[in-house]
Amino acid sequence: MPGDYTPQSIETKWQKIWEESKLFKVEVDETKEKYYLLEMFPYPSGRIHMGHVRNYTIGDVVARYKKMKGFNVLHPMGWDAFGMPAENAAIASGVHPKKWTYENMAYMKEQLKRMGFSYDWDREIATCDPDYYQWEQRFFIEMFERGLVYRDRTFLNWCDSCKTVLANEQVEDGACWRCGTQVYLREYDQWFFRITRYAQELLDNIEALKEGWPERVLIMQRNWIGRSTGSLLRFQIEGTGDDIEVFTTRPDTLYGATFMSIAPEHPLAKTLPRGTSQEGAVKTFVDKTLKEDKFTRTSESYEKEGVFTGRYCLNPLTGFRMPIYVANFVLYDYGTGAVMAVPSHDQRDFEFAKKYGLTIIVVIQPEGEQLDADTMEAAYEGEGILVNSQQFNGMKNTEAMQGITEHLKALGRGEATINFRLRDWGISRQRYWGAPIPVVHCEKCGTVPVKKEDLPILLPEGVTLTGTGESPIAQVESFVNTTCPKCSGPAKRETDTMDTFVESSWYFIRYCSPNHRDKAFDRKEVAYWMPVDQYIGGIEHAILHLMYSRFYTMVLRDLGYVDFAEPFQRLLTQGMVIKDGAKMSKSKGNVVDPEEMINRYGADATRLFTLLAAPPEKDMDWSDQGIDGTYRFLTRLWRLAMDIRDLPGTSAISTVPASMEPVMRKTHQTIRKVTEDVDKRFRFNTAIAAMMELVNDLYKAKETVQGQDEAAVLKYAVEHLLIMLSPFVPHIADELWEAMGRQGRLFEHPWPAYDEQWAVSASATVAVQVAGKLRATIEVPKDASQTLVEEKALQDANVRRFLEGVSIRKVIYVPNKIINFIVAPG
RNA sequence: GCGAGAGUGGCGGAAUUGGCAGACGCGCUGGACUUAGGAUCCAGUGGAGCGAUCCGUGGGGGUUCGAGUCCCUUCUCUCGCACCA
Secondary structure, eight states, rough: OOOOOHHHHHHHHHHHHHHHHTTOOOOOTTOOOOEEEEEOOOOSSOEEEOOHHHHHHHHHHHHHHHTTTEEEEOOOBBBBBEEEEEHHHHHHOOOOHHHHHHHHHHHHHHHHHHTOOOOOGGGGGBBSSSSHHHHHHHHHHHHHHHHHHEEEEEEEEETTTTTEEEEEEGGEEEEEETTBEEEEEEEEEEEEOGGGGGHHHHHTTHHTTTTTTTHHHHHHHHHOOOEEEEEEEEEEETTTTEEEEEEEEGGGGGOOOOOEEOOTTTTHHHHHHTTTTTTTHHHHHHHHHHHHHHHHHHHHHHOOOOOOOOOOOOEETOOEEEEEEEEOOOOOOOOTSSEEEGGGOHHHHHHHHHTTTTOOOOOOOOOOOOOOOTTOOOOOOOOOOOOOOOTTTTTTTTHHHHHHHHHHTTTSSEEEEESSSSOOOOOEEEOSSSOOOEEEETTTTTEEEGGGGGGGOOOOSSOOOOOOOGGGGGGOOHEEEEEEETOEEEEEEEOOEEOOHTTTTTTTHTTTSSTTTSSSSSHHHHHHSSSSSSEEEEGGGGHHHHHHHHHHHHHHHTSSOOOOOOOOSOOEEEEOOETTTTEEEETOOOOOOHHHHHHOHHHHHHHHHHHHHOOTOOEEOOOOOHHHHHHHHHHHHHHHHHHTTTTTSSSSOOOOOGGHHHHHHHHHHHHHHHIIIIIIIIHHHHHHHHHHHHHHHHHHHHOOOOOHHHHHHHHHHHHHHHHHHHOOOOOOHHHHHHHTOOOSOOGOOOOOOOOOHSSOOOOEEEEEEEETTEEEEEEEEEEOOOOHHHHEEEEEHHHHHTTTTEEEEEEEEEETTEEEEEEOOO
């Protein structure tokens, strides 16, 4: 009896061999076609979880497969190492974030190694390393020089628990994306990346990504960018001579605009009421509204409220005195933060007008109906003919849009414009554990970027973290106090750090060329490896990380660092790991620890189960019994290989005995199936199922094997099976390969090609239907003629029984698949 | 409300181009292994029926010789966006 399958010892053995021989090390090789496979790098939280295991296993299968197909495969791994948990740990237990982070990285690296992933660890990067973030500081300065970075005082989402500002993309249902605390608005001086300058390109390029990205990710990005065409209009404020700017998609309704609504955050909400009797009321209203969280406040069902500012503006076409209201439903973030209100043709404005007794003027009459401002019960938002609109009366509203806009342009009161929902990316964080923003504030010169030769601006290490909301770096006087790069006078350093999404916006480029101290990366190396051929990660990054990375890559192109705009050619968003109907989480108590699974079943069984349980893009149900099953399969594979190894002879086939033809066919059909499933479809579950079928067949075949010729076919089959299994379960595959007496590592073995002759079976099973119902199946030679199949089908007793007493009206024959006799009575 | 996706055995899932629905795995049932079995092997396993056979892919309708797959309609669920001016 050969040794039993003991994954623990086998896996350690091969991991050591792979590591010592630097099997996974990769370099630029112009003679080979490259393939860059990237999985989203983890945050070093302490331990890997099943989501990581699934993500990285999928990636590892593809990486190993592509390598075997002859590609020069870049498959790197690193750490998204800045971030809040490190600080929270520091606040809770006093460990320095750096120590905490590096210890976690070390531990998780060992865990990843125990999974047998084929990473080139020589390319490992940690974003908290100054060798990494200094380049980001340089990019920041260069962006500053080009006006792609600016500072502005605005209202921002504030998370009280994380004590930091959040970008719009980082707010989910009004709550912090990380900790779930409700966010509210706070006014801050913030640094922004001008992502809006790239809105159109980000949108346009979506077209080119269609082939390789999931449609829903592109739709989400398109909606997030939110392009709409309309007009920018200016309304003169009575008495001040200033204008209120408004974006509208409905300039055709302008003659019906009877009041104005502005957002509570709008600067005019402060200045307009001054000196009017409404001053106090407006202040109370604004204060109250801003304290409410934005999600609740701007949800559709929320009570629409407003307050009159005491001021009016003039409708540029009718001269109508439009009272200006501050209204809680107006979004400061969208358009200009002010809306012209047309109560007759906008339901929201209608309700607001009714509530506050404001004028309603109908300007669009639907066909065959007569709207009356006094009696209408809802706004009419459809198409129709313009009325009360001076020279535009009688026109279709849709056709008048352009004319009205042009008319306004002639009056100097507006023009056609394109508006985006996308806002600039606020990157300031009042946190310690992040990359310092390389800027100083000088009383004389203002805000001045640090000189490039002074980079990196190192994060000071001796700080106390208290979680009070002030940036902890601000306490470090030796850091804060500096001299101005311009005038050399005393100045203070910026104490905000960058959003960690900045780090993850270019790490994939650094991987191509990771070990340079004197430059961010080598152009040639990057040109060779980029773009990423296949990116794999969670759907939760559909907008945030993926949009930022696309933007940042465009910026790097414009700064002259790279020659491409889109970093990720193909994207696979893998589903979540579910257990007992819910996402694994500590609070639900349904977490399965990968390390425990490795200890108990081995990495190979763990890998195999995550791949078998569901197609990669779908959510996957974790099942404790399921992994038992994959472990059983590997044990079965082990015994099969060992039994067949002990047969006489080698896998060199001289002739295929007739008795072994089915085995030979199954082997080549499996090669074809697995190749297609992995290569074209990323359907690892069906690829594994096919290999399981082969194992089942081989088990049967081995019971009756006789002589060396038959044994050779079995050995041949097992060896091919091992080659195909190696991307999925690399340890047992290498071990059995060695046990079969073969040399080398399967990672470096070419992927087998299937033999067309064997992959195509010599015969076909044809289903015989009478009147569309299955009555028999018959074996016929491959591609047999209809005459022959018909003849054979008609010999079948059951078929004949159903043809009795009826006449055949028509015969449908699909070669190798089906023959259908259409019958008529008599 | 808008957009996207999904609904198939007891469960996870197959069915790639309109052609034998339920591959593969889990679970379950029975048997073998002169003891035990959370091991292994063999057999069975969509439902009804002794059977021939009939029924069956959320519901209803349609196209077709033939529909899980295409069309219409409807229900349910998941995800994303959501007063976007």
